[in-house]
Amino acid sequence: xxxxxxxxxxxxxxxxxxxxxxxxxxxxxxxxxxxxxxxxxxxxxxxxxxxxxxxxxxxxxxxxxxxxxxxxxxxxxxxxxxxxxxxxxxxxxxxxxxxxxxxxxxxxxxxxxxxxxxxxxxxxxxxxxxxxxxxxxxxxxxxxxxxxxxxxxxxxxxxxxxxxxxxxxxxxxxxxxxxxxxxxxxxxxxxxxxxxxxxxxxxxxxxxxxxxxxxxxx
Amino acid sequence: xxxxxxxxxxxxxxxxxxxxxxxxxxxxxxxxxxxxxxxxxxxxxxxxxxxxxxxxxxxxxxxxxxxxxxxxxxxxxxxxxxxxxxxxxxxxxxxxxxxxxxxxxxx
Amino acid sequence: xxxxxxxxxxxxxxxxxxxxxxxxxxxxxxxxxxxxxxxxxxxxxxxxxxxxxxxxxxxxxxxxxxxxxxxxxxxxxxxxxxxxxxxxxxxxxxxxxxxxxxxxxxxxxxxxxxxxxxxxxxxxxxxxxxxxxxxxxxxxxxxxxxxxxxxxxxxxxxxxxxxxxxxxxxxxxxxxxxxxxxxxxxxxxxxxxxxxxxxxxxxxxxxxxxxxxxxxxxxxxxxxxxxxxxxxxxxxxxxxxxxxxxxxxxxxxxxxxxxxxxxxxxxxxxxxxxxxxxxxxxxxxxxxxxxxxxxxxxxxxxxxxxxxxxxxxxxxxxxxxxxxxxxxxxxxxxxxxxxxxxxxxxxxxxxxxxxxxxxxxxxxxxxxxxxxxxxxxxxxxxxxxxxxxxxxxxxxxxxxxxxxxxxxxxxxxxxxxxxxxxxxx
Numbered sequence: 001x002x003x004x005x006x007x008x009x010x011x012x013x014x015x016x017x018x019x020x021x022x023x024x025x026x027x028x029x030x031x032x033x034x035x036x037x038x039x040x041x042x043x044x045x046x047x048x049x050x051x052x053x054x055x056x057x058x059x060x061x062x063x064x065x066x067x068x069x070x071x072x073x074x075x076x077x078x079x080x081x082x083x084x085x086x087x088x089x090x091x092x093x094x095x096x097x098x099x100x101x102x103x104x105x106x107x108x109x110x111x112x113x114x115x116x117x118x119x120x121x122x123x124x125x126x127x128x129x130x131x132x133x134x135x136x137x138x139x140x141x142x143x144x145x146x147x148x149x150x151x152x153x154x155x156x157x158x159x160x161x162x163x164x165x166x167x168x169x170x171x172x173x174x175x176x177x178x179x180x181x182x183x184x185x186x187x188x189x190x191x192x193x194x195x196x197x198x199x200x201x202x203x204x205x206x207x208x209x210x211x212x213x214x215x216x217x218x
Numbered sequence: 219x220x221x222x223x224x225x226x227x228x229x230x231x232x233x234x235x236x237x238x239x240x241x242x243x244x245x246x247x248x249x250x251x252x253x254x255x256x257x258x259x260x261x262x263x264x265x266x267x268x269x270x271x272x273x274x275x276x277x278x279x280x281x282x283x284x285x286x287x288x289x290x291x292x293x294x295x296x297x298x299x300x301x302x303x304x305x306x307x308x309x310x311x312x313x314x315x316x317x318x319x320x321x322x323x324x325x
Numbered sequence: 326x327x328x329x330x331x332x333x334x335x336x337x338x339x340x341x342x343x344x345x346x347x348x349x350x351x352x353x354x355x356x357x358x359x360x361x362x363x364x365x366x367x368x369x370x371x372x373x374x375x376x377x378x379x380x381x382x383x384x385x386x387x388x389x390x391x392x393x394x395x396x397x398x399x400x401x402x403x404x405x406x407x408x409x410x411x412x413x414x415x416x417x418x419x420x421x422x423x424x425x426x427x428x429x430x431x432x433x434x435x436x437x438x439x440x441x442x443x444x445x446x447x448x449x450x451x452x453x454x455x456x457x458x459x460x461x462x463x464x465x466x467x468x469x470x471x472x473x474x475x476x477x478x479x480x481x482x483x484x485x486x487x488x489x490x491x492x493x494x495x496x497x498x499x500x501x502x503x504x505x506x507x508x509x510x511x512x513x514x515x516x517x518x519x520x521x522x523x524x525x526x527x528x529x530x531x532x533x534x535x536x537x538x539x540x541x542x543x544x545x546x547x548x549x550x551x552x553x554x555x556x557x558x559x560x561x562x563x564x565x566x567x568x569x570x571x572x573x574x575x576x577x578x579x580x581x582x583x584x585x586x587x588x589x590x591x592x593x594x595x596x597x598x599x600x601x602x603x604x605x606x607x608x609x610x611x612x613x614x615x616x617x618x619x620x621x622x623x624x625x626x627x628x629x630x631x632x633x634x635x636x637x638x639x640x641x642x643x644x645x646x647x648x649x650x651x652x653x654x655x656x657x658x659x660x661x662x663x664x665x666x667x668x669x670x671x672x673x674x675x676x677x678x679x680x681x682x683x684x685x686x687x688x689x690x691x692x693x694x695x696x697x698x699x700x701x702x703x704x705x706x707x708x709x710x711x712x713x714x715x716x717x718x719x720x721x722x723x724x725x726x727x728x729x730x731x732x733x734x735x736x737x738x739x740x741x742x743x744x745x746x747x748x749x750x
Contacts, residue, residue: 005226005227006226006227007226007227007228007229008226008227008228008229009229035350035351035369038346038371041370042366042367042370042371043367043370045351045367045369045370045371046351046367046368046369046370047369048369049351049367049368049369049370050368050369052369071242072233072238074245075233075237075238075241075242075245076232076233078241078244078245079233079237079241115229132248132249136252136253140256141352142352144260145352145353145354145390146353146354146355146357146358146388147260147263148256148259148260148263148390149259149262149263149733150387150388150389150390150732151390152256152259152390153352153354153390154390154391154392157350157352157390157391193226196227206229209232210229210232211227211228211229212227212228212229213227264665264721264722265435266435266436266733267665267721267722267725267726268436268665269425269434269435269436270422270425270426270435270436270632270722270725270726270730271436271633271634271722271723271725272436273424273425273436273437273438274421274422274425274438274629274630274632274633274636274725275630275633275663276438277421277424277425277438277440277626277629277630278626278627278629278630279626281624281625281626281629283625283626284625284626284627284643284657285625285626285627285640285643285644285647285653285654285657286461286462286463286465286466286469286625286627286628286640286643286644287465287466287644287647287648288625289459289462289623289624289625289628290623291459291620291621291623292459292462292463292466292623294620295463295532295536295620296466298536298539299535299536299539300532300536303466303467303469303470304467304470304471304474308467310570310574311528311531311532311535311570311571311574312463312467312522312523312528312531312532313467313521313522313523314521314522314523314527314567314568315521315567316505316508316509316516316519317334317509318509318513318516319332319506319509319510319513320509320510320511320513
């Protein structure tokens with residue numbers, strides 16, 4: 001019989017939001033690259049733009065819904081990704097131990113991390129700021145590029161392109177590591193729960209300071 | 219045999235009142251800023267047109283002569299050369315005709 | 326795009342405006358500014374211009390955030406060559422709207438009235454000055470008289486001096502070449518309603534090469550006329566093959582007849598002139614004020630307001646009032662014609678001194694034809710329009726916001742600081 005102690009890492013609201021992010025952001029990135037390089041003919045480019053706009057609308061609605069219905073989780077997320085210490089510098093110095101693990105098969109010691117490690121915090125900042133900029137600029141560029149002064153529209157276009165590329169290039173890193181870390185993958189994509197042992201190893205500060213026991217009736 | 223986990227431990231969201239207000243305030247400000255910016259520049263979109271328009275009305279307001287029929291140089295043109303408005307020379311040099319371009323237009 | 330254009334005659338410039346595909350993002354902002362739907366290409370795909378529908382108005386060009394549309398006709402080098410040629414006198418025909426915008430290309434605030442500096446800069450470059458506002462005054466004399474004839478025919482049955490009939494009401498102004506092309510390509514039934522008066526630019530060209538030869542003491546074939554306009558459609562207008570009346574007149578009245586010449590040889594937009602000055606290292610902002618040298622630079626306040634929407638109407642009302650009633654309009658400011666409202670209308674009741682009767686004239690001013698013209702024209706075609714005289718300007722705000730004006734980015738100052746990074750600067 002298995003007695004496995006599990007922590008609820010990602011509640012349902014959070015997982016739902018993440019599903020919507022996957023469904024909207026992957027088409028956005030793909031069509032965004034197509035719109036940037038313009039490799040296709042007219043009707044294909046038009047289709048790419050329609051998909052881009054529809055997925056963008058979905059992203060905006062999902063973000064808006066999360067903002068309204070999970071405002072506390074959003075603020076908690078913001079607090080976590082903007083809390084730094086010297087440990088973060090040390091983590092980046094060894095790149096979290098991943099290159100060593102992946103390429104050399106060696107395990108090295110890594111400074112103790114909270115719920116999000118330093119790399120995840122960096123990604124979180126990019127997604128939060130970049131996502132907000134992309135949604136707002138995307139809305140303006142789609143709905144009213146002709147009403148804004150042209151310099152403003154051009155500037156929004158520049159921001160949109162910059163943050164679009166930033167997130168699109170960062171995405172493969174996130175996808176790879178998100179799948180590679182199997183327990184975390186199951187936590188975010190499936191049931192939200194992570195084994196205590198795994199969490200203790202990867203996020204010791206989180207386990208130390210922020211976990212409380214929950215007694216449950218069987 | 220119960221395969222599913224027997225007990226799970228949940229973290230308690232740890233955000234104090236003060237943190238909530240501070241971070242919440244920053245997030246809302248960060249989102250409100252672009253909205254305010256966009257509204258401001260949309261409202262001022264035509265200001266440059268109004269500025270140019272005003273420049274011409276100023277040119278008119280301070281002109282010594284403000285009506286075309288009192289332009290002495292125009293009068294001199296007619297006297298020395300042009301004849302009179304709608305006269306023969308006016309029709310030759312100052313009037314024109316137009317053409318129907320719909321015949322070849324791809325609709 | 327490879328089909329030969331079908332709405333242009335030989336000699337006319339087809340496609341003054343084109344779109345650079347590499348810069349176009351397919352955002353459709355331009356389409357909302359185009360009065361004829363001449364921009365093709367689906368949302369997201371690169372766009373192109375259907376030259377048969379295009380009016381060459383340039384609104385797409387000044388409004389595209391990414392600077393994708395550009396002008397295909399550039400006469401700056403030709404004009405520079407003529408300016409250097411000592412045997413040729415180059416006359417610059419300056420439109421009213423140029424003087425309140427060209428300063429922007431030299432760091433002056435928008436709307437700065439820079440007439441004196443502009444004259445100085447032009448003289449330094451070697452131009453003779455023909456102020457188009459003089460021609461605007463001339464236009465009011467001709468078009469105002471034409472309107473009075475049409476109105477008196479409608480109200481009193483008056484016929485012309487040789488018994489000829491005047492045109493129908495309502496009368497439309499004809500100084501905007503984009504509007505004229507709009508009528509010719511979409512509403513040819515309205516052609517009789519267009520004033521037969523030429524635009525001030527074309528009157529200026531014809532006058533420059535006939536009467537102007539006496540003013541500048543130069544033969545017509547040594548005069549090179551350059552329209553300096555806030556407008557890209559003026560490049561198309563100058564190329565209309567019928568605009569060589571000066572040559573025909575001179576050929577009839579002089580023995581010699583050389584190669585034919587157009588009334589207006591070249592057109593520079595305000596932007597083009599700024600570039601020309603910069604090539605000659607002339608800083609307009611640093612010039613001292615200078616005055617016009619000949620009577621061809623003498624203009625009234627009525628002429629200068631031609632650049633604003635409602636300006637032609639106001640100028641016409643001032644003169645029509647004086648001619649019809651025998652008394653000057655007081656006050657001279659005709660405020661119902663002013664402002665950025667899409668369609669402005671006003672009624673004036675004048676006592677016709679010739680017929681001793683009161684006449685009420687219904688006037689309308691419309692600009693931004695992309696948004697405002699259709700209901701007005703429907704009424705005119707149906708015969709239900711209440712108006713007698715209608716001023717039409719293609720561009721929102723009138724010529725001051727024409728397709729040839731300096732592009733005003735309208736950003737905050739820090740946006741202006743990074744503007745040089747952008748492609749179209």
